[in-house]
Amino acid sequence: MMTSVDTELIRVLGDPLRLRIVTLLARETLCTSHLVEETGAKQTNLSNHLKVLREAGVVETEPCGRFTYYRLRPEVIAQLADQFADLAESARNAAENKRACP
Amino acid sequence: MMTSVDTELIRVLGDPLRLRIVTLLARETLCTSHLVEETGAKQTNLSNHLKVLREAGVVETEPCGRFTYYRLRPEVIAQLADQFADLAESARNAAENKRACP
DNA sequence: CGGTGGCATCAGTAGCCACTGATGTGAGAG
DNA sequence: CTCTCACATCAGTGGCTACTGATGCCACCG
Numbered sequence: 001m002m003t004s005v006d007t008e009l010i011r012v013l014g015d016p017l018r019l020r021i022v023t024l025l026a027r028e029t030l031c032t033s034h035l036v037e038e039t040g041a042k043q044t045n046l047s048n049h050l051k052v053l054r055e056a057g058v059v060e061t062e063p064c065g066r067f068t069y070y071r072l073r074p075e076v077i078a079q080l081a082d083q084f085a086d087l088a089e090s091a092r093n094a095a096e097n098k099r100a101c102p
Numbered sequence: 103m104m105t106s107v108d109t110e111l112i113r114v115l116g117d118p119l120r121l122r123i124v125t126l127l128a129r130e131t132l133c134t135s136h137l138v139e140e141t142g143a144k145q146t147n148l149s150n151h152l153k154v155l156r157e158a159g160v161v162e163t164e165p166c167g168r169f170t171y172y173r174l175r176p177e178v179i180a181q182l183a184d185q186f187a188d189l190a191e192s193a194r195n196a197a198e199n200k201r202a203c204p
Numbered sequence: 205c206g207g208t209g210g211c212a213t214c215a216g217t218a219g220c221c222a223c224t225g226a227t228g229t230g231a232g233a234g
Numbered sequence: 235c236t237c238t239c240a241c242a243t244c245a246g247t248g249g250c251t252a253c254t255g256a257t258g259c260c261a262c263c264g
Contacts, residue, residue, distance in 0.1 A: 014116035028199035084183035097130035
């Protein structure tokens with residue numbers, strides 16, 4: 001219920017390129033070169049963002065020979081969705097709560 | 103369905119203080135001085151963040167004499183929750199899609 | 205009508221972070 | 235073994251932004 005939203009996770013997803021990556025990975029599991037091709041970003045840049053996403057627990061890696069596949073972790077996104085849903089419901093219920101002017 | 107997540111909205115909510123404000127406003131409608139008192143932040147700083155939240159459509163204002171009440175817009179948060187839920191579901195369905203190594 | 209309190213705006217600053225080029229590492233191909 | 239390719243790491247830099255102090259504006263109180 002009173003699960004406050006994870007600030008760090010939102011901050012991580014707040015970057016346009018990272019959100020782009022997450023959106024792409026929501027459709028299929030890809031490796032870095034695919035992401036380079038899809039986004040047009042440099043490999044170094046993507047590697048940095050993927051590291052951030054990995055450390056935030058948003059994606060997980062699966063080595064495949066020389067390649068590294070990145071897979072999105074749906075539970076993390078789903079949990080975030082639930083947290084926002086809770087927040088929205090809380091806001092709806094408290095619509096008429098108004099603290100008196102001091 | 104394929105509603106991509108609004109980057110700007112997430113970026114706005116990615117700031118710790120702004121998320122704090124949103125969480126507080128999810129419980130009750132407050133005016134600036136209440137938020138100063140709750141968060142311990144300076145009035146100027148809060149005013150800046152509230153402006154950002156207002157321009158992003160997250161909150162709306164209701165003047166009450168000399169005071170300005172801020173109310174959270176639940177629809178915006180709910181829509182965001184839906185977008186993340188869609189993303190999570192999409193990721194679950196595409197769990198086994200893996201593009202071939204180039 | 206002056207004074208006060210609530211809030212917005214302005215200009216300046218410091219810190220963070222996204223992006224880049226160069227380099228390191230490790231697996232596969234030949 | 236050597237070369238190549240996929241990817242990670244490192245160090246440097248520019249731009250954005252959160253925060254601050256000063257000031258302006260407006261509504262209410264006396």
